[in-house]
Amino acid sequence: MAIDISQMRNIGISAHIDSGKTTLTERVLFYCEKIHAIHEVRGKDGVGATMDSMELERERGITITSASTNVTWKDHPINIIDTPGHVDFTIEVERSLRVLDGAVLVPCAVGGVQSQSITVDRQLNRYKVPFLAFINKADRTGASPLKVRTQLREKLGHNAVMMQLPIGLEDEFEGLIDLITMKAIYFDGDNGERIRNEEIPANMVADAEKYREELIDAVSMFSDELAEAFLEGGEVTEDQIHDAVRAGVLGREFTPVFIGSAYKNKGVQTLLDSVIRYLPAPPEVTNTALDLENDEATVDLSSDNDAKTVALAFKLEDTNYGQLTYIRIYQGTVKKGAELFNTRSRRRFKVGRLIRMHANHMEDITEASAGDIVALFGIDCASGDTFAHPDLNYSMTSMFVPNPVISLALNPMDKKSSDNMGKALNRFTKEDPTFRTHVDPESQETIIQGMGELHLEVYVERMRREYSAEVETGMPQVAYRETITSRGDFNYIHKKQTGGSGQFGRVAGYIEPFEDGDYEFVDAIKGGVIPKDYIPSVNKGFRMAMEKGPMIGFPIVGVRAVINDGSTHPVDSSDMAFQAAAIGAFREAYRKSKPRVLEPIMKVVVEGPTEFQGSAFASINQRRGIILSSSEDGTFSVIEAEVPLSEMFGYSTVLRSLTQGKSEFSMEFLKYRRVPQSIAEDLQTKYQEERKAQAARA
Amino acid sequence: MVRKELIERSPLRILEKSIHGGVGVGNIGVIASRKGTGKTACLVHIATDQLLQEKHIIHVSFSGRTDHIINWYEDIFAEIARKRELEDAMDVHDEIIKRRVVMNFSQDGITAKQFLGSLRAMINDGNFAAKTIVIDGYDFEKGEPESLVAIKRFAEELGLTIWFSASTHREDPRTNEEGVPLLLCPYVDFIAVIITMQPTEHLIKLNLIKDHERYVHEDLHLMLDPKSLLIAREA
Numbered sequence: 001m002a003i004d005i006s007q008m009r010n011i012g013i014s015a016h017i018d019s020g021k022t023t024l025t026e027r028v029l030f031y032c033e034k035i036h037a038i039h040e041v042r043g044k045d046g047v048g049a050t051m052d053s054m055e056l057e058r059e060r061g062i063t064i065t066s067a068s069t070n071v072t073w074k075d076h077p078i079n080i081i082d083t084p085g086h087v088d089f090t091i092e093v094e095r096s097l098r099v100l101d102g103a104v105l106v107p108c109a110v111g112g113v114q115s116q117s118i119t120v121d122r123q124l125n126r127y128k129v130p131f132l133a134f135i136n137k138a139d140r141t142g143a144s145p146l147k148v149r150t151q152l153r154e155k156l157g158h159n160a161v162m163m164q165l166p167i168g169l170e171d172e173f174e175g176l177i178d179l180i181t182m183k184a185i186y187f188d189g190d191n192g193e194r195i196r197n198e199e200i201p202a203n204m205v206a207d208a209e210k211y212r213e214e215l216i217d218a219v220s221m222f223s224d225e226l227a228e229a230f231l232e233g234g235e236v237t238e239d240q241i242h243d244a245v246r247a248g249v250l251g252r253e254f255t256p257v258f259i260g261s262a263y264k265n266k267g268v269q270t271l272l273d274s275v276i277r278y279l280p281a282p283p284e285v286t287n288t289a290l291d292l293e294n295d296e297a298t299v300d301l302s303s304d305n306d307a308k309t310v311a312l313a314f315k316l317e318d319t320n321y322g323q324l325t326y327i328r329i330y331q332g333t334v335k336k337g338a339e340l341f342n343t344r345s346r347r348r349f350k351v352g353r354l355i356r357m358h359a360n361h362m363e364d365i366t367e368a369s370a371g372d373i374v375a376l377f378g379i380d381c382a383s384g385d386t387f388a389h390p391d392l393n394y395s396m397t398s399m400f401v402p403n404p405v406i407s408l409a410l411n412p413m414d415k416k417s418s419d420n421m422g423k424a425l426n427r428f429t430k431e432d433p434t435f436r437t438h439v440d441p442e443s444q445e446t447i448i449q450g451m452g453e454l455h456l457e458v459y460v461e462r463m464r465r466e467y468s469a470e471v472e473t474g475m476p477q478v479a480y481r482e483t484i485t486s487r488g489d490f491n492y493i494h495k496k497q498t499g500g501s502g503q504f505g506r507v508a509g510y511i512e513p514f515e516d517g518d519y520e521f522v523d524a525i526k527g528g529v530i531p532k533d534y535i536p537s538v539n540k541g542f543r544m545a546m547e548k549g550p551m552i553g554f555p556i557v558g559v560r561a562v563i564n565d566g567s568t569h570p571v572d573s574s575d576m577a578f579q580a581a582a583i584g585a586f587r588e589a590y591r592k593s594k595p596r597v598l599e600p601i602m603k604v605v606v607e608g609p610t611e612f613q614g615s616a617f618a619s620i621n622q623r624r625g626i627i628l629s630s631s632e633d634g635t636f637s638v639i640e641a642e643v644p645l646s647e648m649f650g651y652s653t654v655l656r657s658l659t660q661g662k663s664e665f666s667m668e669f670l671k672y673r674r675v676p677q678s679i680a681e682d683l684q685t686k687y688q689e690e691r692k693a694q695a696a697r698a
Numbered sequence: 699m700v701r702k703e704l705i706e707r708s709p710l711r712i713l714e715k716s717i718h719g720g721v722g723v724g725n726i727g728v729i730a731s732r733k734g735t736g737k738t739a740c741l742v743h744i745a746t747d748q749l750l751q752e753k754h755i756i757h758v759s760f761s762g763r764t765d766h767i768i769n770w771y772e773d774i775f776a777e778i779a780r781k782r783e784l785e786d787a788m789d790v791h792d793e794i795i796k797r798r799v800v801m802n803f804s805q806d807g808i809t810a811k812q813f814l815g816s817l818r819a820m821i822n823d824g825n826f827a828a829k830t831i832v833i834d835g836y837d838f839e840k841g842e843p844e845s846l847v848a849i850k851r852f853a854e855e856l857g858l859t860i861w862f863s864a865s866t867h868r869e870d871p872r873t874n875e876e877g878v879p880l881l882l883c884p885y886v887d888f889i890a891v892i893i894t895m896q897p898t899e900h901l902i903k904l905n906l907i908k909d910h911e912r913y914v915h916e917d918l919h920l921m922l923d924p925k926s927l928l929i930a931r932e933a
Binding site: 673 | 763764767768792795796799801802804808812816818820822823824825826
């Protein structure tokens with residue numbers, strides 16, 4: 001069955017962990033009649049919400065990976081991408097945002113706009129995703145949708161305006177007032193499936209009129225027609241308001257605010273109506289790719305089915321039937337049996353099984369159009385790969401992938417676990433570019449690297465649960481770096497004469513700090529004193545020397561190496577000799593160039609009741625943190641700080657005990673900064689001792 | 699220019715001289731003008747000058763967003779560094795921001811006691827040795843003299859100097875006979891230094907109204923440069 005793409009919506013539900021996103025998704029699926037019973041996230045029946053495909057997520061009540069689900073609401077096909085809420089998994093959030101055309105931002109009516117909502121908002125901005133806001137949990141004690149609306153304005157700078165008013169709040173939350181139709185809406189039946197429209201309760205008429213006026217006033221700037229009608233006091237039609245709201249949403253200049261309680265089955269259908277009414281269909285969004293043939297110039301993609309195919313693999317999943325690859329098609333069609341080209345791996349492949357994923361089953365299809373989100377079976381690829389027509393060498397905008405800042409050593413308990421661990425690591429590295437793994441050549445241990453303690457913990461747990469790989473983990477290790485802070489000259493001769501042909505190479509030049517990247521090599525050799533053939537050898541030697549710095553054994557970054565002189569021997573010079581000369585030269589210069597140790601600094605946000613603010617300040621201070629700011633509104637406070645990652649291990653436990661579990665924190669990598677001298681010395685001493693111990697063992 | 703020279707040649711030394719060494723420990727200074735004249739810029743310049751002198755400062759705002767304030771500091775620092783050709787500007791920048799904290803409050807939801815409790819938590823628990831606190835956007839109209847007294851006592855106890863900004867009515871330029879804006883009259887006994895900002899055709903002049911015990915009406919020969927938004931000598 002062909003799907004009308006102009007009716008389609010690709011949406012994500014983005015929110016802070018406990019704002020009830022999964023419950024909302026569950027209700028959406030239910031109302032779209034795709035599933036027949038509603039399960040609670042932490043339900044007693046042990047079934048769990050349909051979207052949470054992993055056991056681990058079910059146990060924690062949070063969603064870690066995204067999966068796309070196709071539903072239909074009033075003849076509109078909707079692909080829902082369930083986005084993870086935790087900052088440690090932002091690469092997954094960002095990858096999902098890449099494929100969305102619109103989003104629903106879900107703040108909790110009690111908790112309001114918290115740090116995570118701010119992170120999510122920043123991501124929506126980065127990918128220019130239009131969105132609606134749905135203030136959930138209006139039935140909870142302390143619910144205040146109007147306060148949250150104000151927070152959307154003040155904390156996120158949104159032009160946020162109520163589209164609905166709640167009738168009652170907390171345990172008296174009964175229904176909604178639609179400020180466009182000016183009707184009261186109630187949700188009857190066991191699951192709120194029957195919608196009943198009534199007159200607005202008399203005591204709320206004045207409020208409703210006031211907020212309706214505010215709404216029309218706010219959106220009139222997006223429609224001349226509406227502005228005119230409004231100013232002249234004439235009749236304003238519902239369609240005029242809808243059109244103006246839509247224009248404001250698509251231009252990302254207006255945030256319509258809806259209210260409800262997914263848990264109490266209120267407000268979900270009206271939200272769905274608004275999703276199809278205000279959020280864009282795929283053809284309304286301009287997407288671009290990078291042309292790899294043309295110096296990565298951006299090219300606009302067209303949602304034309306006749307154009308040559310461009311699609312992005314944004315999510316991999318292991319199933320009983322093999323690897324499932326979720327793709328978003330941006331241009332052209334994907335047909336069963338057609339040939340596509342993976343522009344990263346440079347490999348062609350044939351499309352085998354093509355699947356549309358529903359909440360509880362998969363449907364085999366033969367063709368999918370531009371704008372759609374579908375899945376392929378049995379394709380060997382990594383997340384983030386671009387699939388294109390063999391004629392096109394396009395890549396979807398490369399996603400920013402930060403370098404990992406933390407590592408952990410893994411030791412499998414037995415042979416079986418060792419094999420399974422290998423499988424698991426292979427899968428995880430494909431799924432998540434911020435997760436990396438290698439074997440340490442010295443200790444022979446498997447090392448995993450990632451963006452934070454929790455990030456790695458989740459993968460270790462997944463290994464155990466999904467792959468039955470029992471592993472012991474070492475202490476988390478911070479990814480330090482070394483760098484230089486001044487110029488250092490070198491003039492080094494590598495010479496060896498041990499019978500047979502010898503080795504000879506001389507390189508001269510200098511190294512200096514380089515701010516725009518990790519490394520730059522400059523060949524300033526005049527008159528061929530080092531033959532062209534050996535220049536790459538010198539470059540390679542420098543790179544090798546930088547892999548492990550002499551101070552604490554971590555990679556050296558921020559270096560420009562310039563060679564401007566040297567000499568060769570007609571017989572004894574070789575590739576090897578020049579590599580060795582470069583390594584020696586680098587070490588010679590490095591000592592002179594005031595090397596320093598760098599450490600990853602995290603941006604940390606601590607949120608909690610103001611009464612614990614002092615403890616939070618102290619805990620940051622004790623961790624060499626710099627408090628940038630604190631904000632409080634009487635009862636609740638938010639602290640932003642920069643703290644070295646090395647000081648953040650175990651912070652969640654510390655914070656919990658300091659604040660009776662009432663504060664929470666999030667962190668993300670910010671930058672590398674110089675380590676204070678005393679700590680650098682400690683690290684050096686430790687490194688030297690380790691080396692000695694290793695040498696003694698050998 | 700090196701940092702030492704930059705501090706010595708700062709126009710703020712003129713201000714200090716005029717008010718006999720500064721606002722003073724345990725005292726409150728106020729910069730008053732109508733909205734949009736550049737009070738925040740003045741406060742940020744004063745605070746940045748303190749930071750350059752290796753002192754810790756707390757910037758209190760009531761504006762709802764801290765990133766705006768941080769941007770103010772970035773802009774003012776960049777202007778100073780550019781204008782004075784400061785050497786190693788990036789290193790100086792990275793070093794001084796460690797001594798600055800922005801604390802944001804909503805005035806409606808908070809009592810003077812809570813407010814001072816949070817400042818105390820920052821200074822004591824956060825081990826943040828602030829010497830100067832600048833308070834921007836406090837609403838003197840809604841506020842009460844008792845709150846200011848409490849803040850002054852707090853300053854005396856912890857050895858702090860406090861600078862406020864005060865927004866006067868655009869439509870109400872009235873002052874008492876000493877030149878004190880009417881808005882500040884209920885508070886005037888607890889304020890050591892009052893400076894007003896007076897927009898003229900091309901620039902914004904700074905006038906000294908109260909200098910500790912004396913009421914004066916003195917042209918400071920300082921202005922707010924409308925381009926750089928820095929306090930500068932009058933040309």
